[in-house]
Amino acid sequence: MRLKEIAKQLDASVVSAPDGLANEVSGGYVGDLLSVVMARAKQGNLWVTVHAHPNIVAVATLVGLSGIIVAEGTVVDPATIKRATEEGVTILTSAHSSFNVVASLVRMGLEGPF
Amino acid sequence: MLKVYLGDLHVHTVLSPCASHNMAPSFIVERARQRGLDLVAVTDHNSAENVVAVVEAARGSGLHVLPGMEVETVEEVHVLTLFDTVEQVLFWQEMVYARLPDLPNEESVFGVQLIVDAEDQPVRKESRRLLIATGLSLQMVVDEVTQLGGICIAAHVDRPSYSLIQNLGFVPPGLALAALELSKNVSAPEYTRRAGLEGYGIVQSSDAHDLEDLGLAHTEFFVAAPTVDEIRLACLGQCGRRAVPHQRMGSGTIA
Numbered sequence: 001m002r003l004k005e006i007a008k009q010l011d012a013s014v015v016s017a018p019d020g021l022a023n024e025v026s027g028g029y030v031g032d033l034l035s036v037v038m039a040r041a042k043q044g045n046l047w048v049t050v051h052a053h054p055n056i057v058a059v060a061t062l063v064g065l066s067g068i069i070v071a072e073g074t075v076v077d078p079a080t081i082k083r084a085t086e087e088g089v090t091i092l093t094s095a096h097s098s099f100n101v102v103a104s105l106v107r108m109g110l111e112g113p114f
Numbered sequence: 115m116l117k118v119y120l121g122d123l124h125v126h127t128v129l130s131p132c133a134s135h136n137m138a139p140s141f142i143v144e145r146a147r148q149r150g151l152d153l154v155a156v157t158d159h160n161s162a163e164n165v166v167a168v169v170e171a172a173r174g175s176g177l178h179v180l181p182g183m184e185v186e187t188v189e190e191v192h193v194l195t196l197f198d199t200v201e202q203v204l205f206w207q208e209m210v211y212a213r214l215p216d217l218p219n220e221e222s223v224f225g226v227q228l229i230v231d232a233e234d235q236p237v238r239k240e241s242r243r244l245l246i247a248t249g250l251s252l253q254m255v256v257d258e259v260t261q262l263g264g265i266c267i268a269a270h271v272d273r274p275s276y277s278l279i280q281n282l283g284f285v286p287p288g289l290a291l292a293a294l295e296l297s298k299n300v301s302a303p304e305y306t307r308r309a310g311l312e313g314y315g316i317v318q319s320s321d322a323h324d325l326e327d328l329g330l331a332h333t334e335f336f337v338a339a340p341t342v343d344e345i346r347l348a349c350l351g352q353c354g355r356r357a358v359p360h361q362r363m364g365s366g367t368i369a
Contacts, residue, residue: 034283053189053252055282077251 001025001108003067003090006046010104012069012092016081020090023066028110030102034059041065042113048101052076056091057083067091071098116354119335121153121345122146123180124194124269124295124319125328127164131225131245134324138234139164139171141325146177149329149363153340155180155196155319159244160210162203163229169200170232178340184269185210186245187252192269192276194295195259196342202262209258213249214242252282256290265292265342267349270321272300272309285314292342293317293349293357298331302359315349318359334358 004021007014014021026044031037034055041047043064049056050072057080060068067090070076076091084091094101125142126133146154156168156179165181172179181203182196197203218241219227227240250258256266268278268285271294278285278294285294293315296302302318305311322328336356337344348355 033280035280038283051189051282053282053286055284055286059283077253079253 001110003046006105006108007092009108010069010092010094010096010101012094015076015091015093016084017088017090020067020088023090025066025110027113028102028105029065029113030098038062040113045113046105046110048098048105050074050098052080054080054083056080057087057089060084060089061087065089069094069101071096071101116336116338119152119178119337119340120150120329120332121155121335121340122151122319122322122329122332123153123155123182123196123267123317123345124157124184124321125154126158126184126321126323127156127168128226128228128230129158129161129164129240129244130323131159131219131221131227132323133225136325137323138230139167139232140234142168142328143172143175143177145325145328147175151177151329151332153178153180153335154329155182155194157182157184157194157196159184160186160214160246160248161227161240161244162207163240165203166200167230167232180340180342183207183210185250185255186247186276187255188247188249189252189281190247190276191252191278191281193252193255193278194267194269195255195264196267196345197262197264198341202264206259206262206264210248210250211242214244215246215249217243217246219243252278252286253289260290263342265346267291267293267295267317269295270297272296272305279309285311291315292346295319296331296359297321298327298361301361315346315351315357316359317349317357318361330362332360334360
């Protein structure tokens with residue numbers, strides 16, 4: 001499934017790198033301890049978090065994530081959007097809770113890495 | 115002319131709801147001197163209401179007290195913010211309070227938040243919940259504190275919670291921190307090597323919530339004076355200044 005279809009079904013906003021909407025999503029991951037996400041998320045995963053700090057872009061690049069959904073209505077830092085734009089990391093935002101975003105992703109057929 | 119200051123830059127008082135009732139100003143000063151400390155920073159959670167009391171209690175004792183606060187950022191990262199003067203920390207406190215969620219402290223859950231005077235007498239209870247994330251981002255904290263003439267140290271980065279490295283994965287490039295603090299749970303040389311933190315300033319402090327812990331983990335500062343600028347230089351190893359972290363008593367100069 002491509003990121004574009006997921007963004008549409010979630011009614012999520014795209015705040016950086018819209019080109020990445022063409023990315024194929026391999027599965028989902030959720031978490032807010034970036035050290036854990038770096039260790040456990042898999043390439044192509046779509047990551048759900050409440051973090052808006054620029055470090056989320058580096059995590060996405062490092063792991064090779066297909067995108068990030070910043071949930072819970074968190075406003076993404078301008079510095080994060082700038083870096084994500086430079087690095088080509090697609091960030092979506094959702095007003096829904098992390099739980100509800102993940103529930104929607106599961107209904108779309110996404111699975112976790114383990 | 116450089117001098118050695120034995121410092122514990124992370125000390126709570128009875129204002130922190132998780133602290134023991136023995137963390138009162140005169141007790142802190144007495145125990146710090148017994149343990150050979152020259153320097154402590156008062157760092158309660160999101161508040162500096164007891165700083166003046168400890169500064170006054172330390173007057174004439176030979177113990178230098180740095181006014182400070184342990185701020186919880188919006189990323190739930192704990193940062194020690196340290197200053198030279200009470201005026202600076204109280205100004206900073208207003209900025210922190212403005213971004214502190216207005217919730218009552220639940221004493222049965224978190225504990226009592228006691229504001230005291232220099233003779234350890236209770237003045238009042240702080241009714242706002244201090245043990246909570248402020249709305250200030252890590253970057254905002256570092257920018258504002260630096261602007262005010264203070265320094266920032268990322269607290270207990272080796273711990274599993276409220277830690278810069280755990281929560282944000284790694285130290286954000288370009289962030290103007292004076293140092294990373296290690297808890298009493300790790301050996302500084304071993305942890306620094308394992309976590310790849312060579313190149314960062316490293317301090318170790320007690321994070322004492324009880325008198326028993328005060329000064330056990332500590333740092334030797336080789337500085338010209340016990341000021342935040344000198345401490346920053348020492349942490350970064352600049353201008354001949356240096357900081358040597360110690361996990362426990364006996365591993366450093368403290369006997």
